[in-house]
Amino acid sequence: MSTEHIRNFSIIAHIDHGKSTLADRLLEMTGTVSPLKMRAQMLDNLDLERERGITIKAHAIRMSYDAPDGRSFALNLIDTPGHVDFSYEVSRSLAACEGALLIVDAVQGIEAQTISNLYLALENDLTIIPVVNKIDLPNARVDVVTGQIVDLLGVDPDDIVLTSARDGIGVEAVLEAILDRIPPPEPDDGPLRALIFDSIFDQYRGAVPYVRVVSGEIKPGMQIRMCSNDKQFEVAETGVLRFDKAPVDALTAGEVGYLIGNIRNVADASVGDTVTDAARPCDEPLPGYREAKSMVFSGLYPATSEDYEPLKEALEKYQLNDAALVYEPETSVALGFGFRCGFLGLLHMEVVQERLEREYGLTILATMPSVEYRITTTAGEVLMVDNPADMPEASYIDAVEEPFIQAQIVVPHDYIGNIMKLTRDRRGVYKAMEYLDPTRVALQYELPLSEIVFDFYDRLKSISRGYASFDYDFLEYRTSPLVRLNLLLNGDLVDALSIIIHKDKAYEWGRELCQRLRKIIPRQMFEVAVQAAIGGRVIARESIRPLRKNVTAKCYGGDITRKRKLLERQKEGKRRMKQVGNVEVPQEAFLAVLDIRGEGAAVGG
Amino acid sequence: MAGLYVHIPFCSHACPYCDFSFELLKGGRVDELLAALDTEAERRGRESPWTDGVFETVFLGGGTPTCLTDRQLDRVFRTIHERFRVAPHAEITVEANPETVTIPKLKRLRGLGVDRISIGVQSFSRDILLKLGRRHTADRAEKAFASAREAGFRNVNLDLMFGVPGQSAADWADTLERAVALDPEHLSVYGLTIEPGTEYARLAEQGALDLPDEGRHTDLYFQALDRLSDAGFRQYEISNLAKPGFACRHNVSCWKGGDYLGLGPSAHTRMDGRRLANARGLADYLHAMDERGEATDMDETLSVDERIHEYILLSLRSVDGLDTRVFRDRYGDDAMDERDPAIHALSGEGFLAKRGSRLCLTRKGLALADSVCEYFM
Numbered sequence: 006m007s008t009e010h011i012r013n014f015s016i017i018a019h020i021d022h023g024k025s026t027l028a029d030r031l032l033e034m035t036g037t038v039s040p041l042k043m044r045a046q047m048l049d050n051l052d053l054e055r056e057r058g059i060t061i062k063a064h065a066i067r068m069s070y071d072a073p074d075g076r077s078f079a080l081n082l083i084d085t086p087g088h089v090d091f092s093y094e095v096s097r098s099l100a101a102c103e104g105a106l107l108i109v110d111a112v113q114g115i116e117a118q119t120i121s122n123l124y125l126a127l128e129n130d131l132t133i134i135p136v137v138n139k140i141d142l143p144n145a146r147v148d149v150v151t152g153q154i155v156d157l158l159g160v161d162p163d164d165i166v167l168t169s170a171r172d173g174i175g176v177e178a179v180l181e182a183i184l185d186r187i188p189p190p191e192p193d194d195g196p197l198r199a200l201i202f203d204s205i206f207d208q209y210r211g212a213v214p215y216v217r218v219v220s221g222e223i224k225p226g227m228q229i230r231m232c233s234n235d236k237q238f239e240v241a242e243t244g245v246l247r248f249d250k251a252p253v254d255a256l257t258a259g260e261v262g263y264l265i266g267n268i269r270n271v272a273d274a275s276v277g278d279t280v281t282d283a284a285r286p287c288d289e290p291l292p293g294y295r296e297a298k299s300m301v302f303s304g305l306y307p308a309t310s311e312d313y314e315p316l317k318e319a320l321e322k323y324q325l326n327d328a329a330l331v332y333e334p335e336t337s338v339a340l341g342f343g344f345r346c347g348f349l350g351l352l353h354m355e356v357v358q359e360r361l362e363r364e365y366g367l368t369i370l371a372t373m374p375s376v377e378y379r380i381t382t383t384a385g386e387v388l389m390v391d392n393p394a395d396m397p398e399a400s401y402i403d404a405v406e407e408p409f410i411q412a413q414i415v416v417p418h419d420y421i422g423n424i425m426k427l428t429r430d431r432r433g434v435y436k437a438m439e440y441l442d443p444t445r446v447a448l449q450y451e452l453p454l455s456e457i458v459f460d461f462y463d464r465l466k467s468i469s470r471g472y473a474s475f476d477y478d479f480l481e482y483r484t485s486p487l488v489r490l491n492l493l494l495n496g497d498l499v500d501a502l503s504i505i506i507h508k509d510k511a512y513e514w515g516r517e518l519c520q521r522l523r524k525i526i527p528r529q530m531f532e533v534a535v536q537a538a539i540g541g542r543v544i545a546r547e548s549i550r551p552l553r554k555n556v557t558a559k560c561y562g563g564d565i566t567r568k569r570k571l572l573e574r575q576k577e578g579k580r581r582m583k584q585v586g587n588v589e590v591p592q593e594a595f596l597a598v599l600d601i602r603g604e605g606a607a608v609g610g
Numbered sequence: 611m612a613g614l615y616v617h618i619p620f621c622s623h624a625c626p627y628c629d630f631s632f633e634l635l636k637g638g639r640v641d642e643l644l645a646a647l648d649t650e651a652e653r654r655g656r657e658s659p660w661t662d663g664v665f666e667t668v669f670l671g672g673g674t675p676t677c678l679t680d681r682q683l684d685r686v687f688r689t690i691h692e693r694f695r696v697a698p699h700a701e702i703t704v705e706a707n708p709e710t711v712t713i714p715k716l717k718r719l720r721g722l723g724v725d726r727i728s729i730g731v732q733s734f735s736r737d738i739l740l741k742l743g744r745r746h747t748a749d750r751a752e753k754a755f756a757s758a759r760e761a762g763f764r765n766v767n768l769d770l771m772f773g774v775p776g777q778s779a780a781d782w783a784d785t786l787e788r789a790v791a792l793d794p795e796h797l798s799v800y801g802l803t804i805e806p807g808t809e810y811a812r813l814a815e816q817g818a819l820d821l822p823d824e825g826r827h828t829d830l831y832f833q834a835l836d837r838l839s840d841a842g843f844r845q846y847e848i849s850n851l852a853k854p855g856f857a858c859r860h861n862v863s864c865w866k867g868g869d870y871l872g873l874g875p876s877a878h879t880r881m882d883g884r885r886l887a888n889a890r891g892l893a894d895y896l897h898a899m900d901e902r903g904e905a906t907d908m909d910e911t912l913s914v915d916e917r918i919h920e921y922i923l924l925s926l927r928s929v930d931g932l933d934t935r936v937f938r939d940r941y942g943d944d945a946m947d948e949r950d951p952a953i954h955a956l957s958g959e960g961f962l963a964k965r966g967s968r969l970c971l972t973r974k975g976l977a978l979a980d981s982v983c984e985y986f987m
């Protein structure tokens with residue numbers, strides 16, 4: 006097909022601004038899928054995605070459209086993941102397009118995510134078609150939102166398309182704008198270069214990369230090479246993405262589709278990589294490739310030791326579809342055998358945990374999320390530490406650096422005070438504030454990543470009555486006065502509860518943690534000292550008083566069997582507890598620690 | 611050595627703390643019960659292992675067996691002697707409440723071969739007796755004891771209760787003094803337990819019971835152990851003390867793993883590794899007897915682990931403790947060795963003491979016996 010008749014585009018929107026609904030209408034209007042067959046918001050095909058109203062994986066679909074003037078077009082919609090954790094994936098999806106629809110809710114207006122994704126689109130030189138959606142809602146503020154967009158993009162107000170995707174209003178105008186304003190891809194018959202913007206795993210056919218061909222041609226029988234690792238594969242099939250995969254003879258420059266080549270390992274079909282022709286390789290791969298980088302780490306442990314193997318298998322299977330998840334075995338004195346896992350971000354972590362539990366029927370204990378610290382020892386050695394248990398003793402540490410992020414928060418100006426307080430509590434550095442319209446501001450902060458991995462987003466929502474939106478980008482490593490805070494039960498270290506924390510916050514955290522554990526750990530036969538300590542210095546202490554009476558007075562006849570069964574049941578219950586020294590710790594204790602910040606503002610907001 | 615237990619589920623009134631299987635005597639189906647007991651005894655008497663055995667101990671519990679008439683009591687013993695062989699020097703115990711015993715009735719029991727009487731005194735404090743909903747007075751209890759002596763009983767137990775709402779250390783001391791002054795052969799001291807489904811449980815739920823906290827409860831327990839030990843009683847189980855030679859043979863046999871046959875509603879039976887229980891309520895029991903000629907509603911064969919657990923529970927509750935040599939003989943070295951860390955921990959914390967090959971609860975361990983047993987399991 007001539008590139009003249011191809012349009013590759015993406016949709017950028019904040020959660021709930023109507024991206025999926027508009028996509029559905031486009032699919033309907035182009036006859037790609039009949040309304041009857043269409044599940045609501047079919048592009049989001051993970052249950053979890055639908056429940057949360059977010060897109061976790063990128064998707065792509067090709068539509069055929071016959072314009073009123075008689076020309077036939079192929080429209081490739083490349084849907085982007087809708088969350089900041091996946092901003093790299095978003096940027097690669099956008100790089101596969103020439104244009105993007107920027108959807109803004111006529112009630113909500115521009116949000117943090119809208120802005121950050123818009124910047125990504127502009128970095129990729131995309132043509133932006135602004136769309137104000139939900140214009141039929143009674144509280145729609147079309148003029149205000151249009152004004153925001155004009156200010157942000159410097160566009161002519163007439164270039165903004167007004168729609169109500171739900172009712173089909175304005176959808177034709179969107180289609181026209183796609184045809185008229187988004188440039189067709191450039192033809193290029195140089196050596197093959199195809200950008201991988203996503204991949205799926207098919208249990209029979211292996212990893213299936215989704216690609217945008219930038220130059221040259223890809224067809225079955227060819228030997229292709231992955232530029233990142235020089236691995237070669239023979240192409241067995243090429244095709245375009247309809248509702249299902251539809252094989253085609255070849256994919257040429259400008260086209261979007263998939264390829265199958267007996268790629269066993271998803272890591273060999275990495276997002277951002279360039280596919281080239283092994284016989285006639287390109288000089289330079291496409292720009293922008295980087296390896297998926299874990300930002301947040303947590304130990305995942307099975308609730309019972311029998312579930313270790315099932316958890317291992319689940320992680321192996323899961324990783325086939327999500328190369329961004331990294332894990333390795335680790336052992337905790339308190340929790341036994343488990344896995345240290347690295348995630349792209351918080352949402353990614355939650356999603357992985359939730360899917361492991363839901364799809365593999367596992368109960369998982371997750372340790373406190375941690376970021377990766379850069380520690381310079383007194384010997385001049387540099388260590389990357391993502392598990393507090395691995396942090397060396399203070400006397401061997403010269404400096405600790407932690408990752409900082411650049412955060413964008415968009416909020417109605419009434420809540421600026423609350424945001425200022427929250428970000429101050431989280432060691433944020435205020436950088437800039439900009440009014441998007443007379444009532445909404447965009448705030449810029451630099452924050453330690455460790456301060457947002459924990460409950461930041463929920464707090465932000467609650468102090469702004471749900472109005473604040475938030476987005477972030479990694480900034481740099483900075484030196485901070487960080488210490489390792491340990492928790493001890495009767496003098497024994499509970500490694501799974503150690504954290505690395507700013508020294509000014511250690512005392513409060515330690516006190517909260519001790520109090521919390523005092524309430525959760527059941528009284529035992531002996532007194533239990535709960536201590537929080539930095540190195541050898543105890544900074545907080547609580548004590549769990551011992552039981553003073555637990556004895557059955559009468560044990561005759563039937564009492565004997567009753568009592569035996571009761572004790573057996575209790576004993577069985579305790580098998581699910583974790584043993585730290587001589588103290589039995591219920592699993593809830595480990596979970597409750599994660600709730601501490603959720604409890605209130607006592608520690609860091 | 612086997613024991614026979616007969617459950618007489620009738621009481622003249624309900625005590626608010628009690629969760630035993632009982633029926634009010636008034637209008638109760640006593641004769642039906644006695645007939646059913648005879649049918650059950652007749653059947654068990656023909657079955658192994660009871661048919662070949664001689665019962666060394668007999669225990670009539672309840673309920674309140676002494677609320678039966680003389681004629682009814684005669685009938686119970688006729689059943690026992692007609693259907694089973696009872697050893698010539700068997701220990702035969704009957705439970706009694708102070709208000710239900712008179713010298714003639716006690717003499718009659720002596721005449722039926724009963725040589726041990728267990729009187730539910732609970733307290734010698736008027737207030738505490740009222741709190742417990744008991745119908746007798748302290749004087750009546752003392753009189754019941756004197757009557758037992760008069761009737762010729764040389765082996766008398768008094769049940770006493772501590773941890774009762776509103777009970778002070780002084781109240782308890784007074785009750786212990788008056789019990790000691792009577793010079794019985796045996797004393798059972800029971801900590802009040804709030805059993806689900808009882809009137810006390812309902813009141814406790816409402817916060818209407820002034821119960822001692824666990825510390826005070828345990829203090830009252832130790833107060834009794836100390837005072838009674840001074841008075842020459844030797845503790846041989848968590849709640850039981852006796853003058854030398856007067857430990858209850860029936861219960862000691864049960865705790866040492868002897869077999870026993872239970873007759874009547876809710877009665878339990880032990881036959882080596884099997885545990886059986888009769889229907890709990892009188893109506894269910896009578897119905898089952900009527901329908902099937904027997905009333906078993908639980909019949910379990912214990913696994914090795916369950917036997918071990920039972921052995922741990924019973925042996926640790928006894929003052930002789932758990933004999934590690936016996937344990938190894940019965941259950942093997944592995945079962946013993948795998949408990950080494952637990953034993954070590956429990957000894958280290960002062961809950962268990964080693965006496966030769968035996969492991970015994972310390973005083974600290976007594977108050978937490980259930981926790982220790984569970985840990986040991």
